[in-house]
Amino acid sequence: MTLSADRIRELHRYELKILRSIEHFMERYDWVPLEHIIRNTRLSLGEIEYRIGRLISYGMVKGTMVPYQGYTLLFGGYDSLALASLAHTKVISALGDIRGEGKESVVYEAIAVGPVVVKLHHVGQRSFQSIRKNRGFMPENMHCPWVFASHYSAEQEYIALKALHEHVATPVPIAMNRNAIAMSFISGNTLNRVKLEDPLDTWEWLLGEVKKAYEMGYIHGDLSEYNIIGGPDGCFLIDWPQWVPPTHENADEILLHDITTLAAYFTRRYKLEINPKDAFFSIIRQVR
Ligand SMILES: Nc1ncnc2c1ncn2[C@@H]1O[C@H](COP(=O)(O)OP(=O)(O)O)[C@@H](O)[C@H]1O
Ligand SMILES: [Mg+2]
The missing domain is CATH 1.10.510.10 (Transferase(Phosphotransferase) domain 1)
Incomplete structure (x- = not known):
């Protein structure tokens, strides 16, 4: 599923609140119990069910009924939180079309002070095993390893770009949030x-x-x-x-x-x- 700027702009604040709540509890659960979302967001059950229905139709959230009613984020939901934060802190003012799609990311054009791209890291479970092997680093028994892996991957790239860009020809890093990096747009x-x-x-x-x-x-x-x-x-x-x-x-x-x-x-x-x-x-x- 690919995100559009409109989709993110149109997200209702309750929908963002629910996404953040699921993200928060995903450290502890594969499926975040509905009960926790209700208590944490203080929204009514009816409101939550309506909002979650929309988030599911956008491909941002996925749900289960067994062994209990619970929800988890999909990349679309995690990406939306990252992009909403970059927009909120005025790093980006508009999101454009997809510029490129690689093995482990989707890169959007965007507008900041000048033209930028936002690279959303999408590292799945399989590639994550290799991060673990190469770096000897990953918490044991974690829930939703793709969230950790994608955030970690963005962090690593951000570290390198910050260190290198003044001396080596790389994009200029502008900001990072969750799995997203905003960096200068390179034409060509x-x-x-x-x-x-x-x-x-x-x-x-x-x-x-x-x-x-x-x-x-x-x-x-x-x-x-x-x-x-x-x-x-x-x-x-x-x-x-x-x-x-x-x-x-x-x-x-x-x-x-x-x-x-x-x-x-x-x-x-x-x-x-x-x-x-x-x-x-x-x-x-x-x-x-
Ligand atoms: N700073 C940038 N400016 C313009 N296009 C970019 C930039 N970064 C990435 N892209 C485009 O997005 C594609 C995927 O980005 P890349 O960083 O190679 O991620 P992946 O790990 O998914 O291969 C690139 O092949 C390129 O077309
Ligand atoms: Mg690449």
Whole structure:
């Protein structure tokens, strides 16, 4: 289900209140008991049932009757809370169309002081197992791991963008709420859809950006032609949630994989002769 700006603008304050209440209790329940929502929101049963019916029809909430009547958020509900907060704090004044949809996110165009995008992280349960493995970090026995995973993923990307954007060509982070990051809009297209004028020059420049990021403590971890936008303002490295530091136990392997993936693309598409191992050593040797 995809959200529209209208849908969020039209959410009634009781509907937002109910979404927040479910979010609150989801730390403790897979299905938040109706009783808790009634007590917490202090709305009448009739009002709640009417509002929840609407939230279900919007794809924001899902319900069950067994073993008791309870409700849980869906991505649409969690996204709405994040977007409503960004709008409330005046980070964004209008939400536009979908700009891109990746493996683990939906990216909307929006208006702030200038053009921005809002990236809503959607990390499902399966990918979460790998976060847990890579980072050795996740509370045991948690309810709704996708909420945690998506929030965590946004936090990680926000950390990297804040650290890097003044030195490395990345989007400028503006604000974060729950699973949402507002960041500067980069015009252009991902490299797979761009024909570069001088591919060798671009490759060398990109390698320089990867090196700067490495020196600052960030290895991208998912670098490819799909995570670089090329346009009138040059190239930008996007999509940073899975970064690892150079002290990570698999840092070398991850950096080499990043470089090999990108090199393979330049070789395939532009017939450049690149030795990824040399490129890799040119980065780590000068740093160590
Ligand atoms: N700052 C941005 N400006 C413009 N478009 C963006 C921006 N960030 C992401 N996008 C678009 O959204 C798509 C998905 O974003 P990405 O960060 O790669 O997430 P995913 O993890 O889902 O791949 C990108 O391929 C791109 O088309
Ligand atoms: Mg991506």
